[in-house]
Amino acid sequence: MMLSLEEVKDFVHSHDPNNYLVIAGGVLAASALTFGLYKKITGKRTKKVIPKDVVIVHGCGRGPYCPSLSPFCLKVETYLRMNRIPYQSDKDLEMSSKGKIPWIEYNGKVVNDSSFILQYFNKKLSIDVDRVLTDKERAISRAFQKMIEENLLWCVALSRWVYGYTDSRWTGFGWFIPKVIGRTVAKNAWAAGIGRHTQSEVEHIFDDDMKALSDFLGSKDFMMGSEPTEIDCTAFGMLAQIVWHSPKQPCETWIKEKYPNLKEYCLRMKDLFWEDWDECITHGGTREATR
Ligand SMILES: N[C@@H](CCC(=O)N[C@@H](CS)C(=O)NCC(=O)O)C(=O)O
Incomplete structure (x- = not known):
């Protein structure tokens, strides 16, 4: 006007x-x-003091009901906690040179992509949370992680940002940014192929992936057995989005009613690695929280 x-x-x-x-x-x-x-x-950045030996995780700030709206940021933070690596979560929505979050800074080194970040610390600090796994189990773990990050991701993203189940102001991003994100997600999902399916077809795929994860977890405490391993960072990062960040969406009902072992699993991971959870969520407010 x-x-x-x-x-x-x-x-x-x-x-x-x-x-x-x-x-x-x-x-x-x-x-x-x-x-x-x-x-x-x-390309100017506000000068920030970065403490030595502390990882700065660049993401999208704190989430309303779970520490991040990004499954990949939650994955990285959970991994750092699992390995007691000191870190700070940066509130600014600053994208990596590849145009994505998360990315990290550590003693002057920049690493982007959640999987590269985990691999970087595995090597740098001689960490191997998968040491208990056989080669065959590692292969299964990798296959499931790819299903989560390359397939289930699109279902979660389309459901949240594109299908319009609810007013997306719950995200703490206002009304305009979710519209922009929705357009990007729709475009990228189309390019990936999955976005060409109808909504009910995508939701069928969504349910199939959740069923596969639920069947695989069964009555185990963690995805690969009684000890948490790397896949648990990835799975928790994504499944937590379904438990806490999918209001009024079908997947929220599925995880609670059809796949309660996945929900219990998320609560177990939360209790184990996020004792300060309440301080790391905005409780539906803005994207900033105390930690
Ligand atoms: N493979 C990347 C994926 C990261 C990713 O897709 N992040 C999303 C936020 S959850 C993003 O930055 N999207 C921006 C875009 O695609 O333009 C990783 O594991 O870090």
Whole structure:
């Protein structure tokens, strides 16, 4: 909607206090946008003090009911906790050079992609949470992780950002950003192929993946047995999105009613690695939390 110059003058001179609020809000929004664009264009970053031996995880801030809206960020943080590696979660939504989150900084080194991050620390700090696994079990673990990150991911993303089960303001991103994310997800899902299926076909695939995970977990405590391994970071990262971050979506009902062992599993992982969970969620507020 465009206003004429006369209408703008009337608006400003009407001395209605609400109008001043609208103008102040507009000026603030425009300044924030200009500053954000300036930083993006010039590539300038606010100088941050990065402590030695502390990992900085760049993600999308804290989530409303689970520590991150990103399964990949939750995976990385859970891995760092599993291995007692000190880290800080950065609140700024700053994308990696590949245009994705998460990425990390550690003693001056930058690594992006959640799997590369885990591999980096495995090598750097001589960690192997999969040491208890045979080669065959490692192969199964890898296959399931690829199903979660390359297939189930799209089902979760389409359900959350595209199918419109609920007003996406619950995400803490307002109303505009979810629309932009929805367009990107739809475009990328189409390119990946899965986005060409109908919604009910995608939901059929979604349910099949969850059933496979539920059947594989069975009555075990963790995906590969009685000890948590790397796949548990990946599986928890994604399944937690279904338990806590899929309000009013069919998958939320499935995990609670059809696949309760997956829900119990998420609660087990939460209790084991996220004792400060409540401090790491915004309880439905903005994306910032105390930790
Ligand atoms: N393979 C990457 C995937 C990361 C990823 O897709 N992150 C999403 C957020 S959950 C993202 O940055 N999306 C932005 C985009 O695709 O433009 C990883 O494991 O880190």
